[in-house]
Amino acid sequence: MDKQKIDVKNIPVEVKIHRPAADTTTKYASRDRIYIRSVKGLHQSLRRNMGFIFMSLFFLLPWIPYHGQQAILLDIGEQKFNIFALTLWPQDFTLLAWIFVIAAYALFFVTTFYGRVWCGYLCPQSVWTFTFMWFEEKIQGTRNQRMKLDQAPMSFNKFWKKALTHFCWLAFALFTSLIFVGYFTPIGPLFLNFFTLQAGFWAVVSVLFFTFCTYGNAGWMREIMCTHICPYARFQSAMFDKDTFTVTYDEARGENRGPRSRKDTDYKEKGLGDCIDCNLCVHVCPTGIDIRNGLQYECINCGACIDACDDTMTKMGYPKGLISYTTEHTLQGKPAKVFRPKLVGYFLVLILVCVAFVVNLTIRKPLELDIIRDRGALYRETPEGLIENTYTLSIINKSQQPKTLNLSVLGIEQLKWIGDTEVILAGGESRNVVISLALDPYYAKKPVLDVSFTVTDAGQPELTISQENKFFAGR
Structure with a gap:
């Protein structure tokens, strides 16, 4: 067999580094300010009305009372979210997850059908930015007047217009921040304590932080949030x-x-x-x-x-x-296809996740029971010769209505219940109830016995929750 010879070439390994010229006078160009010209028309009327409705809901919702308390209160300290008649606890995290999934697929569906309209019409960044622009236009004038004002040297006219603009921005940002923080703490006391200088440290820090964020985002950064920071701008094209x-x-x-x-x-x-x-x-x-x-x-x-x-x-x-x-x-002169696989797929998935959310919400019971055994000892012997196990029943009333609950245990007929057998819980209240179970050793057939704790709503006997646990007999 003939052998073919492969030519070998020497490849230079020297790397040439091209250093930039030592020109210290060159500077990066700063971002050009965008002067928006006011325009009227169908789409701008629709955008303004939708933004006004959205902003009004944001400002009004935390002030709505419901059964003597704030209708929407996302109390992180107490680890419970009150949303009208619904109270969500950490155990209900899946419901929040379903809400986020629904929002995501609704966004995907709308984007595939009508582009980035969420950004232009309802995104909080856009709504608040247009509001700040409205203040700017009312105080400093039209687009051409604002451009001339910025180019003019500092004067009393320029100073008071700029100062009033930033004062309005800060005032609106502060009001927005107070409302936002009011979703996580009672809003009435928050406003009263903040303006009377009696608010707590973290409340003040939170309000000032979100005030600064709102003022910076809507007043200064504006389109930078949409073009460089928001991830939606980067992956939206995948849905087009x-x-x-x-x-x-x-x-x-x-x-x-x-x-x-x-x-x-x-x-x-x-x-x-x-x-x-x-x-x-x-x-x-x-x-x-x-x-x-x-x-x-x-x-x-x-x-x-x-x-x-x-x-x-x-x-x-x-x-x-x-x-x-x-x-x-x-x-291109071709007919547009409304019902296409991608759009139909997003719609079907959106329907499925909505159904899953409704099902999870429907089967969710308004009571939660958790059993915690005494960590100090598995059991102990009483002076009467009985074997006693101690438990802590952690009971949560997830509803907004007060409930009278009956406590009982099943599994061993001879068990003696020591502690409260009835508990009254207010709406959204949780309580730890310490009880003990005692048993004559004669009836302990095994070292470990199965028991079932039951909590029954006295007003709705069909509403019952149970949880299995163990009784240690010690023999």
Whole structure:
């Protein structure tokens, strides 16, 4: 067999390092501030109304009373969440998990169908940012007025406008923080104690921390949260397809762009499209992008550019829809598919997790029982010669109504119960009940006997919970 010779080449192993030029004058460009221009239209009216409803619910819910207490109180210290008639304990963590799973798949479903509309219409970051922009516009003026104000040297007019703006931001951030902390501690005493300087250390720290976060996020960071920090901006494209409705510029209709007068009716003969290059779509964008450059992950689908463009098209006498919620297939002249495998899959999974949540909520009993044995000794002998075991019955009333509970034990007829046989628990109350079981050694057939503790609701005898345990006879 002929042997083929393989040529061997020497490969240089020297690594050349290219060091940057020693230019100490070059600096990184700071982030350009985005001056948002106010715009009116269908989508902005819808966004404002939805944001107002969402914010109103956030502000009002912790003030609603229910059966003499705060309707929604997520008491971390007591390890219980009161949500109207529902009380969730650490044992009910699965219900919270189901709620998060439902929220996640609802977000996936909406994103696949209509893009990133959650970000543009209901995300707290967007709602609070637009609110801060509203303060800014009312105090400092329109977009052009704000730009001139920032470029002007410091003066009394500039100082008081800037100071009033930041005062309003801080006041609104403080109010927001107090409401937020009020979901985790009784909100009435929180407001009273905070403004009378009697609030506890952790309450004050929490309020100031969230005030700073709200002020920084909505007042200063704004679009940075959406474009660089929020993970949703990064993975949202995985849920998009060619039938997802997104804010899109119709390039075939708009190009070539260029200015012209309203009376110019032969612009198409000059090679121009419907876009007059007014840049209003850029001026109204809260993330500062140009939608005409195509779909970008920074776009939050708020529809501001749609309203600005539609207004311009109306003034020019052109058809609306140069920028609109549309699909890639629609722009290509193909029919959009609403019922497609990915969307149907998300919908089915969403229905399944909703059913699972309802089932778990339905089978959940309003009582919880946990048995803790005496850790000091398995058993002891009483002066009467009986064998005694001590237990701690940890009972939780998960409902919001008071309950009278009867305690009993099954398994050994000759057992003597020492302790309370009836317990009254208020709504949402938990209690440890210490009891003992005593048995004559004559009836102890085995060293370890099985017993079953039972808790029965006196008002609803059908509501019964039981838990198995052991009785140590010592022989």
